[in-house]
Amino acid sequence: MKPPPNIAWIGDAATGHLRLLDQTRLPAEETYLECTTVQDVWDAIKRLSVRGAPAIAIAAAYGVVIAAQDGPEAVPAACDHLASARPTAVNVFGALDRLRASQPHTPDALLAEAVAIHDEDRAACLAIGEHGVRFIEALSEDRRGVLTHCNAGALATGGVGTATAPMYLAQQRGLNFNVFADETRPLLQGSRLTAFELAAAGIDTTLICDDMAAHVMQRGLVGLVITGADRIARNGDTANKIGTYNLAVLAKHHGIPFLIAAPTTTFDLDCPSGADIPIEQRDAVEITNGFGKPTAPTHAQLPDLGTYNPAFDVTPAELITAIITDRGVVDPVDEPTIARRLA
Numbered sequence: 001m002k003p004p005p006n007i008a009w010i011g012d013a014a015t016g017h018l019r020l021l022d023q024t025r026l027p028a029e030e031t032y033l034e035c036t037t038v039q040d041v042w043d044a045i046k047r048l049s050v051r052g053a054p055a056i057a058i059a060a061a062y063g064v065v066i067a068a069q070d071g072p073e074a075v076p077a078a079c080d081h082l083a084s085a086r087p088t089a090v091n092v093f094g095a096l097d098r099l100r101a102s103q104p105h106t107p108d109a110l111l112a113e114a115v116a117i118h119d120e121d122r123a124a125c126l127a128i129g130e131h132g133v134r135f136i137e138a139l140s141e142d143r144r145g146v147l148t149h150c151n152a153g154a155l156a157t158g159g160v161g162t163a164t165a166p167m168y169l170a171q172q173r174g175l176n177f178n179v180f181a182d183e184t185r186p187l188l189q190g191s192r193l194t195a196f197e198l199a200a201a202g203i204d205t206t207l208i209c210d211d212m213a214a215h216v217m218q219r220g221l222v223g224l225v226i227t228g229a230d231r232i233a234r235n236g237d238t239a240n241k242i243g244t245y246n247l248a249v250l251a252k253h254h255g256i257p258f259l260i261a262a263p264t265t266t267f268d269l270d271c272p273s274g275a276d277i278p279i280e281q282r283d284a285v286e287i288t289n290g291f292g293k294p295t296a297p298t299h300a301q302l303p304d305l306g307t308y309n310p311a312f313d314v315t316p317a318e319l320i321t322a323i324i325t326d327r328g329v330v331d332p333v334d335e336p337t338i339a340r341r342l343a
């Protein structure tokens with residue numbers, strides 16, 4: 001069983017539209033959103049129907065094609081609007097810059113550019129797999145577990161994922177390994193998406209709650225942590241789903257390599273360090289009323305109860321063993337090595 005296709009352009013450039021798998025409904029339902037306006041695409045990004053840094057970029061690129069169907073004058077405003085949906089993942093800004101710069105602003109030309117962005121991401125995922133599989137090959141016999149967080153898989157990209165790319169390749173090569181998927185509070189991308197995606201692909205996958213990661217590490221069940229990234233600063237500090245930093249600290253304590261897997265489109269060389277990465281704050285309802293069930297005192301019960309819901313955290317470069325990119329592995333994780341790898 002393969003996960004359903006997450007992003008597809010339907011029809012021709014002049015009259016077609018964007019079809020998105022609604023990831024908020026997974027794994028219970030496989031439903032699709034038919035996006036025919038720029039606002040439809042913006043809404044899908046905002047509410048995480050399409051999510052994951054590369055997938056957001058690809059969806060936004062197709063959103064610009066929809067704008068161009070109203071004439072070239074609609075394109076710059078559409079790019080600005082789509083860029084405002086979510087602030088942390090940098091890939092979307094790079095994709096929108098490419099569409100702004102691409103000429104002419106006709107549906108045909110912009111669709112070609114959007115398809116190129118989609119295809120390049122698919123290729124980047126495969127390359128990340130090739131560069132990253134050696135870390136799974138190197139796992140010792142008694143510690144075959146690879147722990148991952150959030151969903152940096154096929155659902156989050158145009159291809160086989162970033163953190164998952166080495167796993168899919170390891171599976172193809174018949175390597176003996178298993179995956180621990182963190183459930184990833186508050187929106188459960190790990191349990192709803194990663195566990196679904198990997199187990200459906202036949203990879204030996206065990207779902208754990210986020211607060212079980214220390215325990216499985218202490219028990220010697222984890223030999224490697226691999227997560228994705230939403231933005232990597234010039235010095236290697238990396239923003240990813242909230243809870244990633246916890247894992248890096250735990251991995252260091254337990255002497256476990258902590259890897260980030262990301263395409264070069266996730267690096268932001270204009271961003272000096274993690275302190276400069278904007279962190280998206282999301283609605284409190286995600287932590288007080290997740291999936292429609294009250295999980296905290298209501299406002300009526302305790303009006304003074306505060307909430308804090310940052311969607312991402314920043315892992316400092318010194319906690320990252322290596323970054324697997326489509327252009328090879330960044331190791332050590334520092335500014336000169338990143339600059340050389342991306343040159």
Ligand code: MRU
Pocket residue numbers: 048051052053054089149150151152153156157161162163189227228229230240241242311
């Ligand atoms: O809020 P989300 O679900 O968009 O967060 C996604 C992540 O943090 C992923 O790990 C990251 O975008 C990498 S996806 C290849």
